[in-house]
Amino acid sequence: MDKFVIEGPSTLSGSLEVGGSKNTALPLMAAAILAEGETTVTNVPDLRDVHTLSKVIRVTGPDVTVAPDDHTVTIDASTVDQPVAPYELVKKMRASFYMLGALIGRCGQARVSLPGGCAWGPRPVDLHIEGMKQFGAEIELDEGYVVAKARGGRLEGGTFRMEPSSVGATVNLLLGAVTARGGSRIENAAMEPDVVAFGEALKEMGAQIDGLGTRTIEIQGVDGLDPIRVRNTPDRIEMGTFMILAAMAGESGKPFRITNGNHEHLGQAFKDYFRGTGVNVEYTNDGAIVTPPESLTPVSIRTETYPGFPTDLQAQWTVMLATADGEATVTDTIYDDRFKHIPELQRLGIDVSVNGNAATVRGGAKIKGAQVMSTDLRASVSLVMAGIVAEGRTDVLRIYHLDRGYENLAEKLRAAGATIKREQYDEFAEPSIQK
Numbered sequence: 001m002d003k004f005v006i007e008g009p010s011t012l013s014g015s016l017e018v019g020g021s022k023n024t025a026l027p028l029m030a031a032a033i034l035a036e037g038e039t040t041v042t043n044v045p046d047l048r049d050v051h052t053l054s055k056v057i058r059v060t061g062p063d064v065t066v067a068p069d070d071h072t073v074t075i076d077a078s079t080v081d082q083p084v085a086p087y088e089l090v091k092k093m094r095a096s097f098y099m100l101g102a103l104i105g106r107c108g109q110a111r112v113s114l115p116g117g118c119a120w121g122p123r124p125v126d127l128h129i130e131g132m133k134q135f136g137a138e139i140e141l142d143e144g145y146v147v148a149k150a151r152g153g154r155l156e157g158g159t160f161r162m163e164p165s166s167v168g169a170t171v172n173l174l175l176g177a178v179t180a181r182g183g184s185r186i187e188n189a190a191m192e193p194d195v196v197a198f199g200e201a202l203k204e205m206g207a208q209i210d211g212l213g214t215r216t217i218e219i220q221g222v223d224g225l226d227p228i229r230v231r232n233t234p235d236r237i238e239m240g241t242f243m244i245l246a247a248m249a250g251e252s253g254k255p256f257r258i259t260n261g262n263h264e265h266l267g268q269a270f271k272d273y274f275r276g277t278g279v280n281v282e283y284t285n286d287g288a289i290v291t292p293p294e295s296l297t298p299v300s301i302r303t304e305t306y307p308g309f310p311t312d313l314q315a316q317w318t319v320m321l322a323t324a325d326g327e328a329t330v331t332d333t334i335y336d337d338r339f340k341h342i343p344e345l346q347r348l349g350i351d352v353s354v355n356g357n358a359a360t361v362r363g364g365a366k367i368k369g370a371q372v373m374s375t376d377l378r379a380s381v382s383l384v385m386a387g388i389v390a391e392g393r394t395d396v397l398r399i400y401h402l403d404r405g406y407e408n409l410a411e412k413l414r415a416a417g418a419t420i421k422r423e424q425y426d427e428f429a430e431p432s433i434q435k
């Protein structure tokens, strides 16, 4: 297994470059299944999730070529003859459940494993299934698999209101509805930029969709979609992560550049909260210039659906609060218990406690290096960020979680001045007793 070894504290300078969005690339790859022929997605990050979804798609028949150096994925979906997504692959990544919509949309049927347990709390898929039923699918569960069949070989369409609003269910229902016989309506749909970019790509493929970026999306089904070449959007969560890191580990008064991003996808709430910390931010055509103040003002946040503060940035914000002067609270309204990183942050000396769906951080405690364990993707990056400002050595174990969402993180951070390296280790080695 791999770990990161970080020697801190480091002051970062220069710039960090944002890669392509994971959460847009995955639905774009699933969309390729709907079109007979070759679809190419560019600006795709070289991430574990991209490779996992490639494998899932290959199982169903298409040829998938991943060119990591070119950041390009090409999917030739001339043949899709195995509408099955097996447990062994789906269990690795929740987004492979997008195969449900993609396979029903293309083949009129699908057998897709339920995604199973997750790194933090329950993440149900009931809305995906209910919505698909409303659009005309007959669904039963069989040995951990969702078995779906469109009556008459093609979905009919219909109306579905989701509560709460769900990114994944919106994507899945769009994938199913674009080739339905009739019209569909998704109410309380997700407005996240990832969903909008994906929906725009479907339109380029010939889908008829209205209302992207609003709470009501209307779809008029078409007979089939055409393959396209499409450029993936920049990763807004990686951009937010780097902005937070620059604010807490950059040199006060010195501008730090974030490049290749799109600040319009950050959402207004993040921008407002971020400015509230006293950081000077200038948004540019391809990112942002962040100038940290002498000391950060602690700002409490609440996660919400877009354009609210993203839940995928709350762990990183928590670490930044540990470097601020004073107390503030991080409340997650999307997930009740996305706090697996908190005990690990406590191991580093951070003064933080959890009460229900809120974590309160009392900034200013001494942060000291230790061994800590990655538990999920954003939890992992928050530990790396804490390691950069901690005194001494921090080992962040099990970084395979991190590889799901951050490409070349150690290389990028080293270039910005962090002392971080990737090392292999043996999880089952005898403990070394330190005297």
Ligand SMILES: CC(=O)N[C@H]1[C@@H](OP(=O)(O)OP(=O)(O)OC[C@H]2O[C@@H](n3ccc(=O)[nH]c3=O)[C@H](O)[C@@H]2O)O[C@H](CO)[C@@H](O)[C@@H]1O
Pocket (backbone or CB within 6 Å): 023, 026, 094, 095, 122, 123, 124, 125, 126, 127, 128, 129, 163, 164, 165, 166, 167, 168, 169, 194, 311, 312, 334, 335
């Ligand atoms: C691959 C991808 O894009 N992942 C993102 C996506 O996950 P994902 O699509 O899984 O998240 P959802 O938007 O579906 O989840 C939002 C809320 O809806 C609930 N829910 C969801 C589906 C369902 O069938 N029933 C139900 O109750 C969830 O438990 C959660 O409380 O959006 C999340 C919320 O912004 C992000 O944290 C993830 O990074």
Ligand SMILES: C=C(OP(=O)(O)O)C(=O)O
Pocket (backbone or CB within 6 Å): 023, 093, 094, 095, 312, 377, 378, 405
């Ligand atoms: C939670 C995330 O991804 P997923 O929904 O794929 O687990 C994430 O990107 O932070």
